[in-house]
Amino acid sequence: MKKEPLEFLSLADPDLSKSLRTKMQNLNHPLDVETQQMIVDTILWAISIEIDLGYTVFRGFEKLLLSKNIDCIPVFNQKVRVYASTGASLGILIADLLPMVLLSKENELIEQFYRTVHRLQAIGLYILHRPLKSFGRVLQSGDHSGALQMLRLYSETFSKNLDYHQSKNLTQYLPKLCESLTPKKRSFQIKQMIRLIRINVDWIYKCEIGLKKGLQSLEQSALEQFIDMGIQKYQFNKDKGGLFFSIGSEVAKNIYENLQTSVQLSSMQDKLSQYLHARVGTYVNIRPISQLSKKFQVSCDEILNDGQCIYLPIEMEKFSDKKANETLYKQLVRWEAGHFEWGTYDFDLEKLSNRYSDISLNNFQTQGSDFYQFFSIFSKKNISEDLFTIFEHARIRFCLERYYPGIVRTGIPVFQQIILESTSNKIYNYQSPLQLLYNTLALNMESKIEDQSIVYKKMFIDIIQKSIAWLKDKMATVETSAALVCIYYADICEKLIDNKNEYIRIKTPLNRRFQFNLLEETIDKWEKPAQKIYQSLKEKKIKIYKSDIRKLLNRQQGRMSIKDLQQLMINKNLTESLNEQWLIKQIYDDKEINSLEYNHESGMVFRYPEWDAELGSYKIDYTRVIQKDFFQEVNNQYENTLAIYSGLLRHIRRRFEMLRPEGHKILRRWQEGEDFDYRQLLDYGVDRKIHKTPSDRLYTKRVKEYRDVAVFLLLDLSRSTANFLPNSEKSVLNVEQDAIILFCEALKQCGDPFSIAGFTSTGRHDVTFYMIKKIDEKLTVSVKNRIGNIAPLRSTRMGAALRHASFLFDKISAKIRLLIVLSDGFPNDTGYKNDYAIKDTRKAINEARSKGIYVKGITVNLSSNARLDDLYGKGNHHVISDVSELPDRLPHIYHTLTKSS
Secondary structure, three states, rough: OOOHHHHHHHHHHHHHHHHHHHHHHHHOOHHHHHHHHHHHHHHHHHHOOHHHHHHHHHHHHHHHHHHHHHHHHHHHHHHHHHHOOHHHHHHHHHHHHHHHHHHHHHHHHHHHHHHHHHEEEHHHHHHHHHHHHHHHHHHHHHOHHHHHHHHHHHHOOOEEEEEEHHHHHHHHOOOOHHOOHHHHHHHHHHHHHHHHHHHHOHHHHHHHHHHHOOOHHHOHHHHHHHHHHHHHHHHOOOOHHHHHHHOOOOOOOOHHHHHOOOOEEEHHHHHHHHHHHHHHHOOOEEEEEHOHHHOEEEEOOOOOOOOEEEEEEOOOOOOOOOOHHHHHHHHHHHHHHHHHOOHHHHHOOHEEEEEEOOOOOOOOOOOHHHHHHHHHOOOHHHHHHHHHHHHHHHHHHHHHHHHHHHHHHHHHHHHHHHHHOOOOOOOOOOOOOHHHHHHOOOOOOOOOOOOHHHHHHHHHHHHHHHHHHHHOOOOOOHHHHOOOOOOOHHHHHHHOOOOOOOOOOOOOOHHHOOOOOOOHHHHHEEEEEHHHHHHHHHHOOOOOOOHHHHHHHHOOOOOOOHHHHHHHHHHHOOOOOOOOOHHHHHHHOOHHHHHHOOOOOOOEEEEEEEEEEOOOOEEEEEEEEEEEEOOOOOOOOHHHHHHHHHHHHHHHHHHHOOOOOEEEEEEEOOOOOOEEEEEHHHHHHHHHOOOOOOOOOOOEEEEEEEEEEEEEEEOOOOOHHOOOOOOOOOOOHHHHHHHHHHHHHHHHOOOEEEEEEEEEEEEOOOOEEEEEEEEEEEHHHHHHHHHHHHOOOOOOOOHHHHHHHHHHHHHOOOOOOEEEEOOOOOOOOEEEEEEHHHHHHHHHHHHHHHHOOOEEEEEEEEOOOOOOHHHOOOEEEEEEEOOOHHHHHHHHHHHHHHHHO
16 A cells, blocks of 8 residues: 655654644645645655754745645745755755745745845855844744845845955844834835945945934935935935935934924933923833833833833824924823822722722622722723723813813813824714713713714713713712722613624723733732731721822832821821831831841931933832941051152142142232232323223232032942952052042141042942041041951942932032042942943932032043943043052042142
């Protein structure tokens, strides 16, 4: 009996044969024997060349069988054999990509794929891999148009007369550039790049710079117009053209700004965050919607709010006018701020039950947040969520009308326009039965219901009248919206919803809606401790609402006192059995308590925010700084250093003696004064003689001279300062110690008040700030002993240390306050590295400068690094690569900074 084709494959690999048989059995029509034989023969042939090629060819056939596109199998078979015959590597690449290309069913894409492969193959196999792999990823993502343009770009580029190095560089550069483009704009952006490549290959690099500067925000016609202008002006001038396409010239910048209509979120993020902070009173993060986890399945154009962050589109291009798009960003944030200001996320089931006692709340889940428990009551979750959105958006509108009527006056027309456009301008032809309700209550749109049924009209009028009366009440809360859901849910499901068809959800402006599974994640952080406190107080017969506890824990990031609790209690006289230790155990687990406990005698504790540049906002009370006095073990380090550097010390003392004020200073050329300025009297006489109007500034003044400078020296005590210098028995910190001692003597000589502190860290909960010398403390033996005991400790969470130093220094009254940071590198700690740490430190420096504190960095034992400009700001730091020069350089730097004060 003749064996079936798959039995031959089973002899080579039983697993492949079994998998292939399963796919064939799932087809609508059985595969004929000839096609089966062809598939098996090709797989076996590929395995005989190289095992990886065989498995890749098998996976290609498998994809085609799974998609039930039998007509593509002969084409795939023929092409794989052709390309694999020239080499296994090319065969593997084609077998991997060709099924996706064939399944696109786009002839133009398929033909361009073959042409591009042929073009690249002619140059050399080293060209093929990166560009085609990148093309495959874009095609797999669903961007067929962008993938087609990528193939055209490759063909056009490698048709040029390029040398080996140019070709090699472009095979890495072009794929990376294409993949970095926004998917919805990728196709037309690559199309414009192709135009540039045809004229000058080098312009592609300039174009990438231009895209980063803002060209990526231009719409299709605007970008085409920009490229047209550049080509017309500079087609025969490579350098000027490059400057134009990189937006490096004023001409290009002006043209770009005139063409731009969309707005990037990053350009407005700081302003929007500042507005939110000013209005709400707490830091609310503004984040791009792209940062949301994929599991929430949101589109890039949605507006979401999780109770802690507002998620906005990364780019706003709803309107063809830039100003209108900026205004839309502002309006969205103004309306979303209302949910924080009027307590949408403070929902409490117990408050709902107490306030609306006639509403029965049965059969709800007992686990999860109050929102989760509330919506578990309803069998049709989408309808209940839509009803809540309608009533809560309406409540916020009424609150805005009461307190911020200007926001409603400018915002409502914009939202109405968006809704009209999204429903094709047919205001009454809505697919969702609840759309009219949303438009009327939330957006104040005209309600014409003539085309609706009598049942709908009656119910619609009843809902509108009752909900307006309830939601307009000054005492209305989020529980009011929830109560209205409970009242109308059953009737709406029974009379308005077609149970035969799937329910279609309401449309809101830019999909502004509540994502309750997202809310569940953010609320969960303080839900458990709030529940523990609530339950414990309930057992003690103390009346308090869980939502109030959770709100306070969230606002104060877990810090709460008995006094705070008392303010929330309804019966405030039952607090005898409560103490701080009990409260700490309710909020934190045992592990957290061990890390947070400290002895009040060993240090004062402070909390500071930390800046997250990626989020564009602060993490409130994120770091914990413990201030301690440095230990004072008796040592002779101070005196020994003075003896070693006696010659340098005499020189420093002479220079700093000159900084001390001499007493009085004579000011000349005054209209009034204590004595005549004889030089001016001579000029007066000469001017009279030559008939010139003389000056009346003939007097001198004697004023007392002051030098009003205070300095704070902040030392990095990180572990890395223990490194020894080449050919020396001294460590980096030993040399810093010598420099500090000489610095103290110099400051004592000129009389400037000064403070010294060191810092180290082990994570955000343990930043230790050691006071070595307080500003009002004299240079006593104790202070000298502390300086002599300076030693390398742990890590460098510089932002927290700078904020605490600024806090202490801000209490000092001086005309010039100079904060000098002495470090051997960049900030580094657990979860605090690279860009994140640098940007937080820079933010802390800017905060200090806003208080009138000048911050200067001195970095030792490090070669000049451009990133120091990012850390301290250009011109605000000094690098001493040879740390042995520090004892001489530190006083010199200070002298230079303050000599004119």
